[in-house]
Amino acid sequence: MHVEPSPRGEVIGPVLRRTDGAVDNRRKAPKKGSNMTDLTVSGMTCGHCKKAVEEALSSVDGVTSVDVDLDAGRAKVEGGNLDALLAAVAEEGYTAAPA
Numbered sequence: 001m002h003v004e005p006s007p008r009g010e011v012i013g014p015v016l017r018r019t020d021g022a023v024d025n026r027r028k029a030p031k032k033g034s035n036m037t038d039l040t041v042s043g044m045t046c047g048h049c050k051k052a053v054e055e056a057l058s059s060v061d062g063v064t065s066v067d068v069d070l071d072a073g074r075a076k077v078e079g080g081n082l083d084a085l086l087a088a089v090a091e092e093g094y095t096a097a098p099a
């Protein structure tokens with residue numbers, strides 16, 4: 001026997017009802033992280049070093065956030081120009097490179 005799929009309209013009911021605008025699945029890209037630079041910083045041995053690097057990076061034009069990890073020898077910088085960041089760290093006597 002030939003069976004046809006149910007014609008449209010047969011199942012229309014509460015199931016198909018929608019709540020308009022109730023769901024928004026789009027995820028907005030976080031603004032933070034849009035201009036992050038990961039650096040390796042060598043030469044840091046203590047809290048003073050860390051502070052010096054932090055201040056050097058913070059003083060670079062356009063930098064809005066600096067996070068230096070002494071133990072890992074890394075720095076995360078938001079904003080700023082890479083060359084300027086590297087130069088600022090070098091000026092303090094440490095060596096930075098893109099991670």
Ligand SMILES: [Cu+2]
Pocket residue numbers: 044045046047048049050
């Ligand atoms: Cu030190």
